[in-house]
Structure formats: structure tokens, C-alpha cells
Amino acid sequence: MEKKELEQGTEPSVDDDWNPVERVILERRSVRYYRDRQVPENLVRRILEAGRFAPSAGNYQAWRCIVIRDRGMIDAMEKDVRMMCRMLKPVLAWETSPLGPVAKPVAKTLTWLLPNKLHHEPYGAIPAMADGKVGVFHGAPTLILLLKDKRGPGKPEVDIGCCGENIVLAAHSHGLGTCWVGFVELLRQNPIWKKRLGIEYPYEICEGIALGYPVGKPDGMVPREIHHVKWFENGTMKVLT
Amino acid sequence: MALMSFGEKMRIPSYDNSEHCKMARVSIDHEKCNCCGLCVKACLPSILYFEGKGKDRKLQVNRNRPTGGCETGDVNCYCVACNDCMAICEQGAIKAVSSADYKYRYKQVMRGELAMPRTFNS
Ligand SMILES: Cc1cc2nc3c(=O)[nH]c(=O)nc-3n(C[C@H](O)[C@H](O)[C@H](O)COP(=O)(O)O)c2cc1C
Ligand code: SF4
């Protein structure tokens, strides 16, 4: 019954009949260009509610949110993320490193030790952020910091992912734009920001979500890679593409 | 057969070697593009930029590695095939046409081509 109601509200598009929930999920795109207009407080609080009701291991809800809406404070955080990037750049950007020929083997060893943190994509973004070529919070008027309760059962990062994605999807359903900002983790151990934001054990910065009204219409469906799915049924296995 | 050999797992590709890092390709239709600049703002690695002035202004893809001056040759450096440029473009002028692939540790496995969302209704 409920499904039918949902489907009635959907405009048919090219060759599909997505319901409104699927539409928000499929059309959500990361937004990196925001209007100056602030998001009303009640709307931010409403979308945080979506996060509060996310699934979590053992219903432990290993998350906490900090909302930052002062331009000066967001800019100061951005500046310090860039400062961290500038400290990392001399090692990572081996072509221009003051360390000379030693830089490349050092950088490759570090990548070998930290294969996720120094995957090709963040690896390239860090020097680009150091030089101010890549945005950090993209001028968003509101920043939501997702903190992790380090005592969370199982894999608390997964809880944070569920909570954050609920927040993001609720935001897009209201015409807001969002962008996850993983690079806030560069401030995780920073004593100045821990003090200023009042972050102490058992909490630590895990992820950031930039939030605001987008410039243009960034949401829309796009092509993405197909991931092969193994399917076991009736004693056989097939790979779906 | 294993998806990745032990040798592949243990070796980090050289990020400045275009043989090791085949980046995603983004294609621009200059006839349709009106140089509004929205995609430039949307692009995660900020690889889109304008070259030239006035009538000759043209959207371009930066092929330099962000970590230094070296050219990556034939590959469109650091495009991640997110297609955020395509989503924001109102002229239908830009689109990522293939995704990134790496050698060794970061080799893509069990993945296919880019495809739009599918309903499997028919
Ligand atoms: C955990 C996480 C961290 C991310 N960190 C950043 C970031 O620091 N900066 C950024 O511009 N985008 C960031 N993103 C957004 C991704 O780049 C984006 O989701 C991806 O390119 C897919 O594009 P889409 O969100 O438009 O579908 C992050 C996404 C996730 C899930
Ligand atoms: S968004 Fe489209 S029209 Fe605007 S500059 Fe980019 S490709 Fe050109």
C-alpha cells in the first residue's frame, strides 16, 4: 500500500520508474559549489534526525555530531587542513621535493605502509590542497562533523557511514547539497582544534559533511562502474554484470 | 585463479608512470559547451579549467600530475569518473567515458564499464 503511494508521486523519466526514495538516492551528487545563504536551523536539526535513526551495531549509535556555522571558524579549519597538507607535500610530491632522490622511495614506502590513506586519489589531492587548487569545505555555510565513539562495538566507522548517509540523503530530499569531507581527519590529532571544539575521549573526528544550498543543479543520475555480483541459487553460481 | 597475485599485492604502482596508472577519461563537446564554469567548480580533483580568452575560451582538462610538473601523456590525470561534471552540466557537453585503472596493488577487479542506474524491469 505504502509502496504504491510512493510510486504515484513519481514522474516517469527516460526509461525508468524510480520511486521518490530511489530517486533521491540515485540523483544525489556531491556538491562543491554553494550559495552564501545559510540553511535554516530547523532544517539542519531535522536532517540530523535522519542520522539519529540510522542502523548501528548493537544499537550503540557510535556517533556524535558537531555543527559549525561560523564562516570564520570553517575558514580557520580549512586553513589548518591546508597547513597539514603543506607539511605532507614535501614527502609526497617527490618530483619537487627538497629531499631530492630520496623522496620517491620514502613516498612509496609510506604508501606501502598506509595503502588506504595514500591511495592514488588522496595522494594527489593532498599536494593540490596544499597549493589551494582543491577545495576542502567548498565554501559551504554549514559543516557537520561526525565524531566516532571509539568504544563502539564492532566497526564503529560503519555506523558513522550509515548515520552520515542518512543525513546526506535527507538533506538532498530537501533540495540541499552536501559533500563528504574525509580530509577533516587531518585535524583529528590537532590539539588546538580538539580544545576549540571540545572533543575528548571517547570521541574523535571521523568525517565531515559540508551542507548548503547548491549553485546550479548538481543532482542527477550519472553512469558509474558496474560491480560484478556473484549469485548462488539452485546449486549453481553465476556472475551478474 | 586468484584475482590478484602475491606480486601484485605487494607492489605499489608508480603514480608518475602512466603505464601503472591509467586514469579515467572525460570527453568534452566544445560545440555544446557554453563555458558556464559549473563543472569546473563541481570537479573533485579540480582538473577542469579554461584556456584562452573571449571567443577562444575553451574548457580543458589538466593533464599534469598535481604533485609536480610531469605530464601524464595520453591520460587525463586524476579524473575519478565521478561524473559530477556531467550531472551539473545543463548543456550535455561533458561526460566521463571510462574509469581509472591501476596496476599492482590498486588493480581494479570484478568491475565493469560505466552504466546508468538500471531497473531490470523488462
Ligand atoms: C567517506 C567519504 C569521504 C569523502 N571525502 C571527500 C573530500 O574530502 N572531498 C571531496 O570533495 N569529496 C569527498 N567525498 C565525496 C566523493 O568524492 C564522492 O562521493 C565520489 O566522487 C562520488 O561522487 P558523488 O558523491 O557525486 O556520487 C567523500 C566521500 C566519502 C563517502
Ligand atoms: S558545465 Fe557544461 S556548459 Fe558549463 S563549462 Fe562545463 S561543460 Fe561547459
Ligand code: SF4
Ligand atoms: S568525471 Fe569527475 S573527476 Fe572527472 S572531470 Fe568530471 S567531475 Fe572531474
